[in-house]
Amino acid sequence: MDNANQDRRGFLNWLIGGGVIAFLGSVLYPVVKYMVPPASGEANVSQVKLPFKLKDLQEDEKHFRIFKFGRTLGIVILTPDNQIRALSAVCTHLDCTVQYRKDLGLIWCACHNGKYDLEGRNISGPPPRPLKQYAVHINKTTGEIIVAEGQG
Amino acid sequence: MNRRISIMRRLRPAVMLAVIMALMPAIGRGDGCLDCHATWEEGAKAPSKLIKFDVHFKAGLGCSDCHGGNPNADDMDVVRKTKGFKGVPKPAEIPQFCASCHSDPVYMVKHNPSLPTDQLEKYKTSVHGMRLFEKGDGKVANCVSCHSVHNIESPLTPTSTVNIQNVPKTCAKCHADTSYMKEYGIPTNQYEEYQKSVHGIALLVNKDNGAPACNSCHGNHGATPPGVTSLGAVCGLCHALVADNFAKSPHKKAFDEAGFPECETCHSNHFVQKPQLNWVGTSDSSLCVRCHAANDGTRGFAVADSIHMALSHLNNAYNRAVGEIDQADQKGMMVTDERFALNDVKQAIIQGANEVHFFDATVVTKTAQDGSAAADKIYNSGQKKISDYYFRRKGLGIATLLITILVIALYFKIRTLEKN
Numbered sequence: 314m315d316n317a318n319q320d321r322r323g324f325l326n327w328l329i330g331g332g333v334i335a336f337l338g339s340v341l342y343p344v345v346k347y348m349v350p351p352a353s354g355e356a357n358v359s360q361v362k363l364p365f366k367l368k369d370l371q372e373d374e375k376h377f378r379i380f381k382f383g384r385t386l387g388i389v390i391l392t393p394d395n396q397i398r399a400l401s402a403v404c405t406h407l408d409c410t411v412q413y414r415k416d417l418g419l420i421w422c423a424c425h426n427g428k429y430d431l432e433g434r435n436i437s438g439p440p441p442r443p444l445k446q447y448a449v450h451i452n453k454t455t456g457e458i459i460v461a462e463g464q465g
Numbered sequence: 466m467n468r469r470i471s472i473m474r475r476l477r478p479a480v481m482l483a484v485i486m487a488l489m490p491a492i493g494r495g496d497g498c499l500d501c502h503a504t505w506e507e508g509a510k511a512p513s514k515l516i517k518f519d520v521h522f523k524a525g526l527g528c529s530d531c532h533g534g535n536p537n538a539d540d541m542d543v544v545r546k547t548k549g550f551k552g553v554p555k556p557a558e559i560p561q562f563c564a565s566c567h568s569d570p571v572y573m574v575k576h577n578p579s580l581p582t583d584q585l586e587k588y589k590t591s592v593h594g595m596r597l598f599e600k601g602d603g604k605v606a607n608c609v610s611c612h613s614v615h616n617i618e619s620p621l622t623p624t625s626t627v628n629i630q631n632v633p634k635t636c637a638k639c640h641a642d643t644s645y646m647k648e649y650g651i652p653t654n655q656y657e658e659y660q661k662s663v664h665g666i667a668l669l670v671n672k673d674n675g676a677p678a679c680n681s682c683h684g685n686h687g688a689t690p691p692g693v694t695s696l697g698a699v700c701g702l703c704h705a706l707v708a709d710n711f712a713k714s715p716h717k718k719a720f721d722e723a724g725f726p727e728c729e730t731c732h733s734n735h736f737v738q739k740p741q742l743n744w745v746g747t748s749d750s751s752l753c754v755r756c757h758a759a760n761d762g763t764r765g766f767a768v769a770d771s772i773h774m775a776l777s778h779l780n781n782a783y784n785r786a787v788g789e790i791d792q793a794d795q796k797g798m799m800v801t802d803e804r805f806a807l808n809d810v811k812q813a814i815i816q817g818a819n820e821v822h823f824f825d826a827t828v829v830t831k832t833a834q835d836g837s838a839a840a841d842k843i844y845n846s847g848q849k850k851i852s853d854y855y856f857r858r859k860g861l862g863i864a865t866l867l868i869t870i871l872v873i874a875l876y877f878k879i880r881t882l883e884k885n
Contacts, residue, residue, distance in 0.1 A: 325877055329874045425703045439674075
């Protein structure tokens, strides 16, 4: 009888101990998960450091690159007078991605031949509105390009 | 005091005259004509009602500036006898009637310096103008048929009959009228077809003023159907990349030799539809088999099949990725990055559709493979999100079970302690 009681008590203690550990585990797991940052960054941003440097852009034959700006796309251009300009890369007509045409000195949308000047003003074709301009900051020592919301 | 009043009295007519003179430009010089015409029977009264909307009237021009005659004469017989009186022009006279000012650069520069002055010259080259001047056909469109009369507005005004939103309807007034067009032997379903086309829907339903109206392809004053040789250039105004690709393709030479119009052969003219995947390929519904057959001695059939395969694969990969992230989204998982990445696949689909016009399977296959790889990556990410969801659900179930066992165990423990 005593043995049976002993066994039952031991099992109960084991159950409580295990239960407490499991309970703590289920509480702590989400806490630890929260502390580890997610694989991708926040979707909405007001500024980004471009994943390439000024030198890369200068050496790029096309003189432009497309970059991710939060949930949208941006275009950074090396202008003929050696300025760096950043604008939204989403055409205001039907949301295609625009590109810089060095031969025309213009931003061009391949979908319906829409054209913008280097200030982003819609100058020809179907686009109804200008492209949004971003501010560009360049770290002269490292050559990093930082693009931010606001007029360039 | 009396002297001052007497001077005021003497000056009164002069003051009134000055006030009238000052108001004259605002009223417009047509007011003398309108005084009588506004009181006449309905037909003759119409211009006086409409004229207040007219761009010419607003610019200070009066009736006599176009129709001639003395606007201040009380009697129509006197008006008719005035030197330079033109009265109501016949349809055949209207182009010259308007051109007396609109083709005079020296006159027009004073009113609207940026307005072209070559409308009459262009009109003479149009089908309308040629029929009017060469055959004396008064039924064809002249200036007022499109611009309306007495209430002419700038094309930029939304209510103008020649505002881009209203151009299709304005042309359809004659061109969709089967009885009016009967003697010309041309179709009258252009407006009906246009309304159902991608261009018509974009302009008239989505109010996209960048979309083409009739005059974007046919011209306005020089309106004429674009010829077989110029069709590619006309469509290429907007579809520049497609036109470039086509010009580099083997079809360019073949179409020129066969006398096929470039874009229209596959896309039709007024009834242009969103391209479908089955258009290119070797099934019965594809457009390629209209000319190409297996073993016909050309590569066309095999190329069409390869392009179809590549684009189908890309399309399926896109749909699979969209389905997966929609499912993850519906389960409450965050998929904003995946949705963003879908832009690359959409871009590949657009690029692939453009590259079809090279009619070179290797080019399209490369784009389709890149796009499919991007879509597969999104699909995998979506799949991971969904398995994360199930992991969390299982975790919650296990945690609930464990907590329940703990509570029961604690209950028995407390009972045991109480017994002791």
